Amino acid sequence: MKVLAYTSPARGHLNPMMGPLLELRRRGAEVHVRTLSAGVESVRAAGLEAEPLAPAIEAIEHTDHLASNQMASGARSYATLGARAPHEVPDFEAALDAIGPDLALVDCTTYGAKAVAERGGIPWAESQPFLLQESAPGVPAAGLGMRPLRAPLGPLRDRPLSMVASRFDSRFRLPPVNAGRRAAGLPRLAHIAESHHRAPLTLYYTAEPFDYPRPLPPSVRMVGPGLWDPPAAAPVELPAGDRPxxxxxxxxxxxxxxxxxxxxxxxxxxxxxxxxxxxxxxxxxxxxxxxxxxxxxxxxxxxxxxxxxxxxxxxxxxxxxxxxxxxxxxxxxxxxxxxxxxxxxxxxxxxxxxxxxxxxxxxxxxxxxxxxxxxxxxxxxxxxxxATGGASAAADALEALLSPAPAR
Known part of the structure; x- marks a missing residue:
């Protein structure tokens, strides 16, 4: 089995993928990774094939740290992802042509690569390294740092905040999705909800009770956090003493x-x-x-x-x-x-x-x-x-994408 993993140019999106990918490699799969150039050597050192993303993608850097508030920061982040999306399409297509994978694992923020995976018809899964952003009963709108509130106060607070989040989604989150789809030749989506979980499987790197209780779509599998670290050049020598x-x-x-x-x-x-x-x-x-x-x-x-x-x-x-x-x-x-x-x-x-x-x-x-x-x-x-089973359970779920569906 050949597997192609495609990340955004960020270590926080590469590292969670590595546990399942290394488990697949242990089981005999041939695993190829496209990721940030600074992470290539550590991935190779771990035993996987790796090549850098196209330079044009890495050249588009986040500027959200320059924003004055949370809303402006989010807008800048999604603008960056939208600018990268058209470059991801030929980059991911080239990787598909070069490797001919049986299965692809694609980062949730690489909208161009996701569109190509959806268009191409190969078995693929989405890698979700941060909390789900779609609304759910009893779950506050994403991005505002709110904790759940029980009824009757919770719904009274969450309803107007959900309206604010919906406007943000339409203005800033949906355009990057459609930028990737347009570059891949797919029709645009009218609402952000249509973009959620279009892959047959989403590896969701968390679990309850860290995540709030919520109904999950059947395609979303909680697998706990990624634990992989690039190795250090030398053993870490901790400061001496008995202080905490x-x-x-x-x-x-x-x-x-x-x-x-x-x-x-x-x-x-x-x-x-x-x-x-x-x-x-x-x-x-x-x-x-x-x-x-x-x-x-x-x-x-x-x-x-x-x-x-x-x-x-x-x-x-x-x-x-x-x-x-x-x-x-x-x-x-x-x-x-x-x-x-x-x-x-x-x-x-x-x-x-x-x-x-x-x-x-x-x-x-x-x-x-x-x-x-x-x-x-x-x-x-x-x-x-x-309790999720971690990397082993994630690898099981990925392998299951290649298993024939049971006869009815």
Whole structure:
């Protein structure tokens, strides 16, 4: 069996795919990955075939960190995805021609590649590394960082917010979908709801109780979070001592969130041992590190077994990876889907939240101390993830796409 995986140019979208892909490789599949150029060598080192996305795709970078509010940030993000979509069509077509896969796994934000997969008729699945965005009874509108409210207050609050979200979807989310479909020669869709789950299978990298209870379409399979890390060049040497250990993580895709790391160094260093991964933020810009271990990239999986709390921006990757180890999280949501991630953390009683606008060393220290009391909630989330079957269950679901349907 040949498998082609196609990601957006973001580590947070590549890494969750790797668990199922490596499991398929272990079972004998030939796996090819098209991903960001900076991730190619680590994918190859893991034993998979890999080539970079077309340069024109990576050249279109996110600018949402320049926005002044959540709505404008979202608009910028979807504009970027829409600009990439026409370039994805020939890039994905070329990969299909070169590999001739039996099965494709396509990232949910690559609208051009998804349109080609839908048009081509090969078995394919969608990779969903962040929370579902469609509305559901009792689930707040996506993007606003709201927690569920029971009736009668919940419906009264959610109805007008859903109208706002619907207008945003029509104005900003639907155009990228149709940009990809237009480039692939498919008819445009009239409503964003028509774009949901058009693949025969969606691998949804989460589980309850982290996600809110909701009815899922039959094609959506919860498989828990992705746990794969690119290997480190050398073993990670943690700071010495018996103080509690805090892992601080900035976004793997640049969001100009270095203030999280700087605030942690200022407010936590005296009481905690710190490991800080800055990704797109230059460690030299953070001033005195003291005895903290600061590096752009370190494998979180080597650090989390020793961590008491994780402080992060609320990306689904690091947040769920922490919780998969039973480690509570203090989230400072910086943008994108991170307000929602923070709300889910708090609702699950698996951690705390600090507003970006109110971030200070003192407030962060209080929130981290409170997060340390959230171990029971983090343990419940961990158990929910494990119950899904993880990468093995995801690989089973992908293989099932190639199985003949039972006779009726």
């Amino acid at each position: 250990l805090v892992l601080v993580a900035c976004s793997s895709e640049f969001q100009d969130d270095g203030a999280i790391a700087a605030t942690a160094l200022a407010g936590l260093r005296d009481r905690y041992r710190l490991v800080v991964t800055t990704a797109g933020v230059d460690p030299a810009s953070l001033g005195d590190h003291g005895d903290a271990l600061v590096d752009r990239f370190l494998p979180h999986g080597e650090i989390l077994p020793h961590a008491d709390v994780v402080v992060c921006h609320g990306g689904m990757g690091v947040t769920q990876k922490a919780l998969s180890f039973g480690v509570p999280v203090c989230v400072v949501p910086w943008g994108r889907d991170q307000l929602d991630t923070a709300a889910h953390v708090v609702e699950a009683e698996a951690g705390t939240r600090v507003s970006r606008r109110r971030l200070s060393p003192a407030r962060l220290a209080v929130a981290v101390e409170k997060a340390r009391t959230c171990r029971p909630g983090a343990a419940r989330v961990k158990a929910g993830y494990e």
